[in-house]
Amino acid sequence: MKIIQTHNMDPESLSIWERDQVYNGLDCCVTRDVFNALEPQLDNNTSATYAFSRALQGPTLEMRCRGVLIDQERKNQVIDEYQDAIDRVEHNLERLVFECVGMPSFNWRSPADLKKLFYEELALPV
Numbered sequence: 001m002k003i004i005q006t007h008n009m010d011p012e013s014l015s016i017w018e019r020d021q022v023y024n025g026l027d028c029c030v031t032r033d034v035f036n037a038l039e040p041q042l043d044n045n046t047s048a049t050y051a052f053s054r055a056l057q058g059p060t061l062e063m064r065c066r067g068v069l070i071d072q073e074r075k076n077q078v079i080d081e082y083q084d085a086i087d088r089v090e091h092n093l094e095r096l097v098f099e100c101v102g103m104p105s106f107n108w109r110s111p112a113d114l115k116k117l118f119y120e121e122l123a124l125p126v
Contacts, residue, residue, distance in 0.1 A: 004014070004022055011019060042050060090108065097106040101121045107113045118124045 002018065004018065006022060006026065009022070011022075014022065093108055094106050097103050097117060101117065103113075103117060103121060105113075106117065119126060
C-alpha cells in the first residue's frame with residue numbers, strides 16, 4: 001500500500017482510486033478530530049442525546065437495508081395537510097406584507113422579494 005502524505009501531495013499525481021482513498025481517510029480523520037474537540041464539551045443532556053443517536057444507528061441501518069413499509073394513503077394525507085397549512089400561512093403572510101408594508105406582489109420563496117422586504121421596506125440592518 002502506498003503511503004500518501006496529504007500535507008504535501010499533488011492531487012493531480014494520484015489516480016482516481018488513490019484520490020478516493022485519501023478522501024475517505026481524511027473524512028474519517030477529520031470526523032474523529034471533530035469528535036475529540038466536541039466530546040469534552042458534552043454535558044448530561046447532550047451526552048444522553050449522543051448516546052441515543054448512536055443507539056439508533058443499528059436500527060436505522062437495518063431499515064435502510066431492508067426498507068420500511070410506508071402507509072401511502074396516510075403519507076399522502078399528511079402531505080396534503082402540510083400543503084394546506086403552508087398555503088394558509090403563505091396567504092396570511094402575503095396579506096400582511098401587502099397591508100403593513102404595501103408590497104402588492106410578494107413571494108416568500110424569492111430571494112429578491114425577501115431582500116426588498118427586509119432591507120428596503122423594513123430597513124433591517126444587513
